[in-house]
Amino acid sequence: MKEAKPPAPAKRLRADASRNREKLIGIAAIEFAERGGSASLEEIARKAGVGIGTLYRHFPTREHLVEVVYRREVEVLCAAADELAQHNAPDVALAEWMQRFVDYIAAKRGMANSLRILFDANSEVFANTSGMIASALQRLVDAAVADGSIRSDVDISDISQALSGIYSAPDTPDWRDRSRRLVSLLMDGLRWGSARSRR
Amino acid sequence: MKEAKPPAPAKRLRADASRNREKLIGIAAIEFAERGGSASLEEIARKAGVGIGTLYRHFPTREHLVEVVYRREVEVLCAAADELAQHNAPDVALAEWMQRFVDYIAAKRGMANSLRILFDANSEVFANTSGMIASALQRLVDAAVADGSIRSDVDISDISQALSGIYSAPDTPDWRDRSRRLVSLLMDGLRWGSARSRR
């Protein structure tokens, strides 16, 4: 069975290779969150239990690693939307997801600089990821509207706007609390005047 | 004679210190222009004939050094405006100065990244320097208009606009030649319809 398969989309990785790769991404996510974009790559390799050479083979530059970690976290965040929707009332799922969004942003603030470099080099990444986030939000809102637990005259872009305000807010010590309160407030506003609240 | 002089504006530097400082700035300007923002600081110290410690005492971070070099070059560029005005016909001075502006921009392109970091940290620097440049340009244009060697209905902001286009132009190999041609063209346009050309 001679099959032409030259454009192998992504070569299967060897078992040890993919194990190491995952380990590195996991540790890197933690380190970037804790130490920001200047986390030591050697430290990451050490904690992942691999040599520095292995890290560099998988991620030729710091930005490659940042990109992969960033993508991974967006995926997790978006997957959480569906997870939450399955196990909660739609409005609760939406509220909880927005709170997680705050946490997600919090982790990103430390690495703002690396992300900007990445943005310059490959802005397509951001088009993808922001699309994913918008679509997750859309699904949650649609479900909550359909269910009558939030008002029906809301537009995704309004919510996005509010959430992006969180990102650009000044980096005070109480940033996180304030952001969480903002999300609660937003949620109250969405519930007010809903079919359910009127019933 | 007990005099209160606590707010000494800028402590006089010791002779050797200021000598070293100047040497460092000079070498750094050359290195940044040649190698871009990633020029080695140790290399700069070595070429300046001082220890690395001396460099770091004068300029605690790479960005400090970049900022000083940047400021210095803007000052030189603006001083050149007056110099040129004294020794040339006003229109010639203007033309020559714009050509020097191209060279100045060329040197900046390599260090775009460092400049952006600097911009985030201290955007006041840019307000200052762009003001200085605008005012130098204004002086040259005024003189040429008064002299009748360029048309009188020109606005500084139009010329600035054209010059800033040079900065944002794509970084092709012939960027410099194209920019110089653009400046010539601009100059022809300015001369056309001037009092002198009509006479």
Place this chain on the structure above:
DNA sequence: TCAAGAAACGGAGGCACCTCCGATTATCTT
């Protein structure tokens, strides 16, 4: 199951960053 070849590992090595502090001046005081 085993051997050969492919792929991945990992750390030594070279360079740059930046800090720290004893040695070395320049400037001030008497």
Place this chain on the structure above:
DNA sequence: AAGATAATCGGAGGTGCCTCCGTTTCTTGA
């Protein structure tokens, strides 16, 4: 003029970055 004082010099040293390549481990096919 010569010592006292304060500022400056300069490089050793610890850390991180990244490359290179000999060694180890996985996969495959017989």
